[in-house]
Amino acid sequence: MELTASLLEKYSKPGPRYTSYPTAPYFDEKFGASAWLDELQQTQASGRDLSLYVHIPFCDSLCYYCGCNMVATQNYSKATQYLGFLFQEIERMAALTLPGRTVRQIHWGGGTPTYLHPDDIRRLFAHLRASFNIAADAEIGCEVDPRELSREHVQALADSGFNRLSLGVQDLDLTVQQAVNRVQSASLIHEVYGWMRDAGIPSINMDLMVGLPHQTVASFSQTLEQIIAMAPDRLAVFSYAHVPWMKKHQKLIQETDLPDLPTRIALQQLLLEKLTHAGYVYIGMDHFAKPDDELVKAQRNKTLYRNFQGYTTHKDCDIYAFGVSAISQTDEVYVQNAKNLAEYQQRIAAGGLATERGLRISREDRLRRDAIVRIMSDLELNKMEFSRHWQIEFDSHFADALSELADMQADGLIELHAEVIRVTETGRLFLRNIAMCFDAYLKQPAVNEPRYSRTL
Template identity: 45%
Template sequence: MHIDSEQSVIVDSDLIRRYDQAGPRYTSYPTAPHFHTDFDETDLISALQTSNHQARPLSLYFHIPFCEHLCFYCACTKVVTRHHEWGGPYVARLEKEMALYLKHLDASRPVEQLHFGGGTPTFLRQNDLTTLLNSIHRHFQLLPDDQGEYGIEIDPRALEPGTLKRLREFGFNRISIGVQDLDVAVQKAVHREQSLELLAEVMAEARSLGFRSISLDLIYGLPLQTPESFARTLEAVITLRPNRLSVFNYAHLPERFPAQRRILETDIPSPENKLRILAESISTLQQAGYVYIGMDHFALPDDELTLAQKEGSLYRNFQGYSTHAGSDLLAFGMSAIAMVGPNYSQNIKELDAWGERLDHGHLPVEKGIRLNEEDLLRRHIINRLTCDFRLDFAALQQQYGIYFRAHFSDCLPALKQLEEDGLIQMDAEKLQVTPQGRLLIRHVCMVFDAYLPQKSVRYSRVI
């Protein structure tokens, strides 16, 4: 299937105002709030044993929760500390977790994807980082250089000299850097001060070492931002020519994330200014040659994500957009989420409780869910919508044995409304998201989310 990834996204302000409601980002389906504690360690072990027979390749995620500084906007699971010596015991427990996994897992399966997230993975001092990398190499079958998608999140402010070189020698070929905003006043308001010069220096070093992809994250809607100030940030970032850019909406949920209480609501841009920032950013990025991949993500035309979207092979998981579908995702570290076959499991979110479970010889599963056939169908639909902006009804019938209009008859009124409002087009063969509907793809996906009415969950706004 050929996907027209060159189709521009259109910012329809009236449509966005009408549909700008809260909704999931769909890095999984069902989403994490619907996991339950009935799913435990024994369920994960059973899933691992079943997966050995299916012999899918592996994807590994390591959550390094530590940060030296508290960024006020952050909604990640983290531990803020200046105690770098905490890294050693944490790495030792990650080694225990890997060993426990391997009691039930065929580790000869190739690791196609590897990701370090956080927190700040580069919080680890080089000796602890080297210990962790060596342990991963001992336990798992890594691919030769650049055959896998091996990425790590980098904080330029927490990067020891030589760390990038060590990562590259191990096989990492991608880095992701949180920038958020380059305006000094905005940086002070969110407690993340980082210069353009430092960012450029780290990117130049990464390129000289042969990292093949650099992704930068920006956030719009932060305190004291204006359309003019964010335009200056975007202009500076584009001159560095990252391979990928993420432009996220700041979700202000101080009742869930206490650090956000330090942000004055009166400093947050008005909805009108947020929409203007978004619209102007999309226009600027498209003029600079970036392709809108979807869900806040942009990439250069020759990037692997762009090429995968053209081919219809793009995939979305907890690490965002990916070119590696069909892997079993193993997750290590506090709060990390695994996906093994038709199962999700999430680790304990508290550092001490996570470590104590491992010290007693148990996989630290806190909750999870086993997907039924209907879940798998709806997950497939949501994944294809977020990656392709299109559904092929004949392909659904062939793969799942369902007639779209009959199976989803209860969704047809909502889809008809989306069609009347210009977000989608439907005929007997397909559902196609329009250029106006691309920014609201989360809203299109929500039509197929059977769990949304079942539980009151506070999500971020779509735009």
């Protein structure tokens, strides 16, 4: 794979990660709780399965790189109070859901879901199980911070039925860890990973991050070697998104300490070389998995999908999301809960849903979303099949996209054929940029303030 400074410089620009289309900045407060209630009632007979997301915002301490909706506190009573509101929200949504609908996927994110005490992990999951019809083979995942974790936490997750855990590592170099206020030794990661294997967790993912302060090729190479030796089932290696205008605490990171352009290029090359040599398949969008992993099989079979939970094998599911800032989705609607913790709790206390804003998407939105998802999941888009499905003439409908894609073909990111658009090996690093060509909203007049992190 050829990755040059000129390519990185040309395509490293602000852009969405496309966990939705249209993206969250276009959600509108005019679409609120009453509109979401109507949508819930109208879609119960759709026959679509469910995916449940639960947001636990709490962390013991602040990681300076964090881009999530989180609350750093060591006052556990806040979590106890939050669970009370969360249970109410779950009960209200369950009351609106036909009993026959099946939950195929559950994911807990944060913050740090394992901030919860082991007994509360069991209590929360038992509440979900009592409220919804969860399939026996459901994919049940949770994000895990190794710090403050105990073997009892891991056992509580296993007892509850979690079968996929994502272990937050980021980097094993002490200098990097100190710069982002997340110190966790390699021995701790080994120990926690061992607990997960001992508990029989079938699939373990490790989250890493490139572009952090003081990161070098030599230091990150050592991190990768230690991680590869542990042989996690999946790896998510995210590029650090420096957005201090959105996340004020990122100002605690000195921009002069961030890797320069040549280092970022070298880090990307290092990732691809070491992980592919170790036998991992590069799916795209920072994700690697072993060849027998479900994500790899789904990509091969063209059944991979992308939504707010990232890459998934569960395409035809409505997402019901619980907790502060959580985003729910049906085929035609997105809604987001209040992003402020106090506001979220006030809305639940008032007896309604926590919806703050949302969007009903048009047929054109759905059409373009399909194109973006296919590119990011299949790494190709069959123009003839797409045209038949949507009853359009592809080249005229996407004339704007094709003119941009022609430049990308010249740069070796894609191959443009009469019947198919295909992403090259090099292009996998630039999936966000390729998808942006199909984004009609980006072609509207620019806003004053940046909305997105850089694509690389």
